[in-house]
Amino acid sequence: MSIPTSHPFDFDPTYGMQLAQLQAIAAPEAPAGFDEFWQQRYRAALAIDPQPKLRHSKQRHDNWHVFDISYMSTGSFQINGWLLIPRSGRVRRGLVVGHGYGGRDQPEFEWPVEETAILFPCCRGLSLSASPKIPSDASGHVLCGIENRDTYVIGGCVEDIWLAVSTLETLYPWLAGHIGYSGISFGGGVGALAIPFDARIRRGHLVVPTFGHRELWLTLPTVGSAQSVQAYQERHGSVLETLRFFDAAIAASRIRIPMLVAPALFDPAVAPPCQFSVANALQEFNEIFILDAGHFDYAGSGQQNAILRDKIGQFFEVL
Template sequence: MPLFDLPLEELRGYLPDRDEPADFDAFWSATLAEAREFDLAAEYVPYDLPYANVDVFDVSFTGWGGHRINGWFLLPRGAQGPLPCVMHYIGYGGGRGFPHDHLLWPSAGYAVFVMETRGHGGANNGRPGATGDPHGSANPQAPGMMTRGILDPSDYYYRRVFTDAVRAVDAAAAHPAVDASRIVVGGASQGGGIAQATAALHPAVRAALVDVPFLTHFRRAVEITASDPYQELVRFLSTRRDTAEQAFRTLSYFDGLNFAARGRVPALYSVALMDDICPPSTVFGAYNHWQGPKEITVWPWNNHEGGGGYQSEEQVRYLHKLFGES
């Protein structure tokens, strides 16, 4: 994919207007209060694997609507005292996969809490899932998750997902092995978008690792990329021509630009300049609105894979520096 978005010099200063509903904060406050009426009931079941240096737990907890959400919780074996914990949110279509997919952070001395995204994990990407989405959508939808409930913010799919992500932080913070003052949210693509939202919604979050984030600057994304998942929105609107205003109003409650404007904690972003799935201007739009201390790693020659393992190394160094660890 060639360069197709704004030049890097313009991207660094790109600060788009935000379409923010007047009741944005009230909407999320009420949503989270409603979710917390359900008992969190977090369960950590030891998972039998012959790992010498890592303890693995099969996790479940109560998310939006009282629904059970699955995940993994991994700890470096023999670690002393409460540990910083990285919340890992997963990319579009992927499930929680296998424990060996998540060994980076325990090997660096951190706990990691992997939250599965409800309804995902059936895509052909090798990472199976175990969590459904019991809530049905009131409106017709295009295949995929992007238009599920899109005509009503209270019914939209990502209201449930973002709420699950906040509840996952609640679960991690209550675990005795976790230092609740050092919880980090992170993920790539959809996971990056979820992390970006959760950092704004949960006051216990200490830092954010936001890689090539999805779910950000929706209107520009659908105007300049021909790739999925944003094209799910285009296919829906090309059929339901009468619903565009209503759909974009719903999306404004979930747009990463609006969450980024509420981001106060340190954040490490990444962007790939040839990314036609999450275009660079959508990433820089959020990054430039982020209000806390921030850094961004630019990968000029990469598509949506971004920095891959190189970015993972950047993240480990970033958190070690942030937490003053050797």
């Protein structure tokens, strides 16, 4: 292992925890009405026609046809992003790829998959889906609507993922039953919330997922989005009543499909105990690939990421 020993932070991004301690962290108990809350939101999202619109992108790639795409999500919110279609072979599977809280300024062309339509949506308020109604910076975005579980922006972002799946099925109806999801950090947390309530998603891949074990998330020092929420809580009182309904670990305990999850032992932006609460909540047949660090450059990162990349290709190949 190459866990970083030198760093610029005034706290320990391992939080003093060894692997065995991290693997012992359980998901918190779900609040009353957790499943009903998400099932109702999913039913409403499923009733929406995403009305996808495509146009050739200015971006070009040898292996992919690149399209700019937009579709409608809940609350008549237009989501923008990119769609990649392979230049060779037929489209046999679909993949929705979420982004981190830094947003996304272009699609990722080096995905280790073939014969796959890859949709890169920008969740509401972020990057191409920026809106004057939602702060575009992570520290502001994560607070938007937090006063109430029905208005919290993270719920809308989960719905944006569900409507991304609807978009793929609208464009390519034969992909039904062959759609997966992959997300990192923010996208990992949103994915963990989206996957258990959408049976159309058949495989999931999460890297250093956030939003796990919100009670811990609110207490551990960080340079990530939790820092903003912790400051808000100090000023306005506890927000845990809202956040418990957006706990990625609680949601992950409901996932019943194959998953490949990559939590980190060291991470200044998403506390490893919170990441492992998500990974640990999954069923035993899922694969956990442990990274030495997340949101931080470290020796050996290239080798670890290459191994993970190979696993990702194999994981989605059977989708």
